[in-house]
Amino acid sequence: MRKHKKLLLLMTLILAFSSVLAACGANNNNESANNGDAGKPKDQVFRMNLASEPPTLDPGLSQDNTSNTIINAVFEGLVRKGEDGTELPGVAESWDISEDGLKYVFHLRQDAKWSNGDPVTANDFEYAWKRVLDPNLTPASPYTYQLYYIKNAEAYNGGDIKDASEVGVKATDDYTLEVTLENPTPYFLSLMSFQTYFPVHSSIEGNPQWATKPDTLIGNGPFKVSQMVKGQKIELVKNDQYWDTESIKLEKVEMSIVNSAATELASYRNNELDYAGHPTGNIPTDQLNAVKNELGDQLEIKGIATTYYYVFNTTEEPFNNVNIRKAFSMAIDRNAIVEKITQGGQLPAFGFVPPGIKGENDEYRNEVSDAYFEDNLEEAKKLLEQGMSxxxxxxxPEVTIIHNSDDNHKRIALAIADMWKNNLGANVKVQNQEWGVFLKNRDDLNYQVARSGWGADYNDPMSFIDMWVSNSGNNDAGFNNEEYDQLVRGAYTTNDNAERMELMAQAEKILVEENQVIMPIYYYSSVSLIKPWVKNLHIDYKGDIDFTRAYIE
Known part of the structure; x- marks a missing residue:
């Protein structure tokens, strides 16, 4: 592991960054973060930090956790997600599902409004979904495939059907939305709380920049965006047009944008933040033990259904060779990474689907193989020799790891680079990139090895499996495997849940064991700090933060 140098310079930078988060009076506020109610906001204001600028607040284009943290507060789908992942009524107050599971009829509440006072109608949902499916949408949505459950959606998106009216979603009146599926989909209802299925206001037509300014970002959720200062802050205020506004206690959510885990922790200790840590930021791993001792009553660590992994660009040398990919994956020490670097209760990962995801009768991970490979240096060397031959x-060739700017990602990348150098003789560079640039380079296959993480969009293994089909907008490995695609199609179409699980397990084996497209590293835990005066704040089963019903006491 590489030790930090130039400590004085580092501390100077931390102090400089801290001033960005300080609202006022930070120089004479010396109370400890665990000193009673010192520093508690006077009003219903919740303060948190975003470690990066959200790339987009357009729910049809979003694909990252930072953006979705805001989108989930500013928009609402037909249903909303409870803490345990259960479906609760959202814009739809009720729904009917046909016996064969192919037709859903959603009955929208008539008091749902947009933040400008316009009624939210079934037409807004039909418009939003068909917009995502429009083959001419630029840029294309990375989650278009998530709508392929709908009848004729894939055919329309692919150009085989030209008329959008043939897609199986129709507003039969202002408050009734009828959806017809290609095949029965057990988790379809849970998808209604996913951002790609959120409605958008018709005023966005012809304005590609609508989601970048508060005055054109019209939402239908509990909050609305009041300020956006690029690279500095985003502010949300309560949306008084929201149908359930009486349940919303917070008047304001203040989000600073500072990409430094050390600064985030310092600001929390100085009572400038009410929340710190996953999923929007990080607590420095090298300070975690001190945090446990000092702020143990405010520290929350819980396993979540998310996987931290590296993805190989299978179209780029040397990782177009499967044996070289396997060698690099087997040549790291996952136990050392979670015990010496992350230190937050993470579990070494040897598969892609994490614990906590439902299987047929138990967790999926308990029903299928929990290890498709192992850390094995001797085997790694043999595979490397074979691949090089x-x-x-x-x-x-020289290898470059890219990661988004973050202290903890950097520590992991440097440790893995050292392992690859010492164990395989590889010449490895580590490069950090701003979040938006990093995502674009990964999407464009402009990399060799990239840091990645994936959390469940819904509680089913398919949330992890179908992202690697050939036409997925989230397949950023260049992976194209017809057998894999057929297994996923089979899992989509069968009504037999046991068969579904078996098909997805076969697909995961192709992805991880046979092709080593990705290099699983660990299954996440959520590590966060929450002030004692913050009540009803939830981190759900996959690690998303929900502050919409939180309040200050």
Missing amino acids: EEGYTTL
């Missing part, structure tokens, strides 16, 4: 290498 197949490619005609006498020496390995």
Whole structure:
């Protein structure tokens, strides 16, 4: 592991960054963060930090946790998600499902309004979904495939059907939305709380920048955006047009944007933040033991259904060779990473679908293999030699790991680079990139190895499996495998849940064991700090934060 140098410079930078988060009076506020109610907001204001600028607040285009943290507060789907992942009424106050599971009829509440006072109608949902499916949408939604459950959706998006009216979603009147599916989908209702299925206001037509300014960002959720200062802060205020506004106690949510885990922790200790940590920020791993001792009563650590992994660009040398990919994956020490670096209760990962995801009768991970490979240095060396021979290498090409700017991602990347250098003789560089740039480079296959993480969009293994089909907008590995695609199609179409699980397990084996498209590293835990005066704040089963019903006491 690489030790930090130039400590004085580091401390100077931390102090400088801390001033960005300080609202006022930070120089004479010396109370400890656990000193009673010192620093508690006087009003119903919740303060948190975003470690990066959200790339988009357009629910049809969003694909990252930072953006979705805001989107989930500013928009609402037909249903909303409870803390345990159960479906609660949202814009739809009720729904009917046909016996064959192919037709859903959603009955919308008539008091749901947009933040500008317009009624939210079934037409807004039909418009939003067909917008995502529009083959001419630019940029295309990375989650278009998530709507392929709907009858003719994939055919329309692919150009085989030209008329959008043939897609199986129709507003039969202002407050009734009828949806017809291609096949019965047990988790379809839970998808209604996913951002790609959120409605958008018709005023966005012809304005591609609508989601970048508060005055054109019209939402239908509990909050609305009041301020956006690029690279500095985002402010939300209570949306008094929201149908359930009486349940919303917070008047304001203040989000600073500072990409430093150390600064975030310092600001929390100085009572400038009410929340710190996952999923929007981080607590420095090298300070975690001190945090446990000092703020143990405010520290929450829980396992969540999310996987931390590296993805290989299978179209780029040297990782177009499967044996080299396998060698690099087997040549790291996952136990050392979670015990010495992350130190937050994470579990070494040897599969892609994490614990906590439902299987047929138990958790999926308990029903299928929990390890498709192992850390094995001797086998890694043999595979590397074989792969280099197949490619005609006498020496390995230089390898670059890219990660989004974050202290903890950097520590992990440096540790893995050292392991690859010491164990395989690889020449490895580590490069941090701003979040938006990083996402674009990963999407464009402009990388060799990239840090990644994936949390459940809904509680089913398919949330992890179908992202790697050939036409998925989230398949950023260049992976194209017809057998894999067929297994996923089979899991989509069968009514037999046991068969579904078996097909997805076969697909995961192709992804992880046979092709090593990704390099699982660990299954996440959520590590966060919450002030004692913050009540009813939830971190759900997959690690998303829900502050919409929180309040200050």
